[in-house]
Amino acid sequence: MDKARRDRDAEGRARNARPRDGLGRPLPYGAEGVERQPEGIVRTAGQSLADAQRLLDAGMPFHxxxxxxxxxxxxxxxxRELWRGLAQLAVGLTHAARGNAAGGGRLLLRGADRISGYRDPYAIDVAGLTAWARGLAARLDGPVDAVAEAPRLTSVP
Incomplete structure (x- = not known):
């Protein structure tokens, strides 16, 4: 595609403006997609966990x-490594829901390894998430239901 025709954000960086489905897959221009998650939002840890849990529960792990x-x-x-690991768990579930068992499994295991050294900050259920990720990675053999497989992030309801 010609550089002059590429989608760009307000700062001029290349940014795909195509609508996306609930698993973050690009849809054709003009199709109705789901609302994108705004980028660069500064949230408290509690708000990040609440927003992410709401999206996971809705079957939107990419978001x-x-x-x-x-x-x-x-x-x-x-x-940073805690949040990076949680992001890898969410994108691992995204790949698993898209049917990419190998990539989803690798990301789930990488995320589990990355968070495993933390001791439940912000009531994050590190042991539960690590067990969930390793268990899901071990049984992946095709697409999974993102809603049915959504983990609980914290030990607090």
Missing amino acids: AHEVFEDAWKTGPEAE
């Missing part, structure tokens, strides 16, 4: 990944 990515990019340096 939950975007929330975690914001937390990893805007949060304290000491917590």
Whole structure:
């Protein structure tokens, strides 16, 4: 595609403006997609977890990944690997729901390894999430239902 015709954001960076489905897959221009998760939002840890849980429960793990990515990019340096690991869990579920068992499994395991050293910050159920990710990765053999497989992020309802 000609560079002059590429979709660009307000800062002039290349940014695909195609609508996306609930799993983040691009749809044809003009199709009705789901609302995109705004990028670069600074949230508290509690708000990040609540927003991501709402998106996971709605079967939108790609969008939950975007929330975690914001937390990893805007949060304290000491917590970056935690949020990065949570983002990998969400995008691992995204790939699993899309039917990419190998890629989904790798990301789930990578995310589980990345968060496993944390001791339940913000009531995040690290042990439960790690077990969930490893269990899901072990049984992937085709597309999964993102809603049915959505994990609980915290030990607090």
